[in-house]
Amino acid sequence: MSARRTAASLGVLGAASLTFLALAPAPASAHGSLFNPVSRVAACYAEGPEHPVSQVCKDLVADSGTQPLYDWNEVNIANANGQSQQLIPDGKLCSANRDKYRALDWARTDWPATNVSAGSFDFKFRVTAPHSGTMTLYITKDGFDPAKPLKWSDLDPTPVATYQTSRTAPDGYYNFSGTLPARTGRHIIYKLWQRDDSPEAFYGCSDVVYGASAAKAAAQPAAPTEQKIAAGAPRSTVSHHGHGGDPAPAPAPATAAPSSGNSVAPQAIAAVSTAGVAAGGFLLLRRRRG
Numbered sequence: 001m002s003a004r005r006t007a008a009s010l011g012v013l014g015a016a017s018l019t020f021l022a023l024a025p026a027p028a029s030a031h032g033s034l035f036n037p038v039s040r041v042a043a044c045y046a047e048g049p050e051h052p053v054s055q056v057c058k059d060l061v062a063d064s065g066t067q068p069l070y071d072w073n074e075v076n077i078a079n080a081n082g083q084s085q086q087l088i089p090d091g092k093l094c095s096a097n098r099d100k101y102r103a104l105d106w107a108r109t110d111w112p113a114t115n116v117s118a119g120s121f122d123f124k125f126r127v128t129a130p131h132s133g134t135m136t137l138y139i140t141k142d143g144f145d146p147a148k149p150l151k152w153s154d155l156d157p158t159p160v161a162t163y164q165t166s167r168t169a170p171d172g173y174y175n176f177s178g179t180l181p182a183r184t185g186r187h188i189i190y191k192l193w194q195r196d197d198s199p200e201a202f203y204g205c206s207d208v209v210y211g212a213s214a215a216k217a218a219a220q221p222a223a224p225t226e227q228k229i230a231a232g233a234p235r236s237t238v239s240h241h242g243h244g245g246d247p248a249p250a251p252a253p254a255t256a257a258p259s260s261g262n263s264v265a266p267q268a269i270a271a272v273s274t275a276g277v278a279a280g281g282f283l284l285l286r287r288r289r290g
Contacts, residue, residue, distance in 0.1 A: 080201035091149035112221030
């Protein structure tokens with residue numbers, strides 16, 4: 001076979017490979033966290049992953065390391081697809097049932113808590129990759145015991161805010177208003193952000209406290225500054241072009257059954273690579289024999 005025909009054949013193969021990859025589902029990319037009221041993970045990140053201040057944040061780092069804090073904008077499920085309650089068991093709401101963020105589920109009364117009162121409230125969400133979807137915020141019911149793990153049944157079914165997120169956030173924030181009901185003592189505001197351009201969803205818990213005396217006794221959280229966000233960015237493992245920062249699973253043995261993963265991109269790449277090697281070897285063999 002001539003060199004020209006060999007090059008043409010490989011060119012066709014390359015074009016076919018690119019077309020195959022182009023048909024693979026695009027990965028998701030939306031991230032962020034509530035900054036008002038400050039979420040648990042954002043509050044601990046603002047204190048400093050290497051030298052946290054509050055005891056609960058110190059314990060979080062001792063238990064799970066610093067990476068969950070550097071990845072403060074991730075807590076997600078890639079394939080939630082509107083099935084969050086079915087996928088996340090009671091007691092695991094704040095972590096979205098991800099072991100990486102397990103410390104966020106701790107039922108403790110010393111989480112830094114934002115002072116709030118009944119009535120209108122201005123929510124502030126720091127978004128690092130905006131996407132369209134629906135962000136719904138719930139608050140725990142009257143009588144909630146913060147010393148017990150958070151359950152779905154603890155959440156008041158009436159949202160305190162519902163916000164349709166857009167694909168743009170010029171200043172890096174989603175700002176919207178809601179209404180907080182009358183409560184006393186410590187409560188949790190739970191965020192559920194379900195994208196409508198992907199099955200991915202994001203979650204978060206923000207501790208709040210009602211009443212002057214309770215607020216005085218609670219540590220007040222601070223949201224991360226833009227300088228803090230920029231300084232920690234190189235330590236983050238969160239990819240805004242993927243589903244999160246967890247390490248990729250090891251390749252399955254050749255004899256294993258196909259996995260039910262959320263993307264066919266890795267399989268597509270492997271198939272194309274294998275086909276390319278085989279075809280290239282065949283063409284070179286033909287050339288030697290010609």
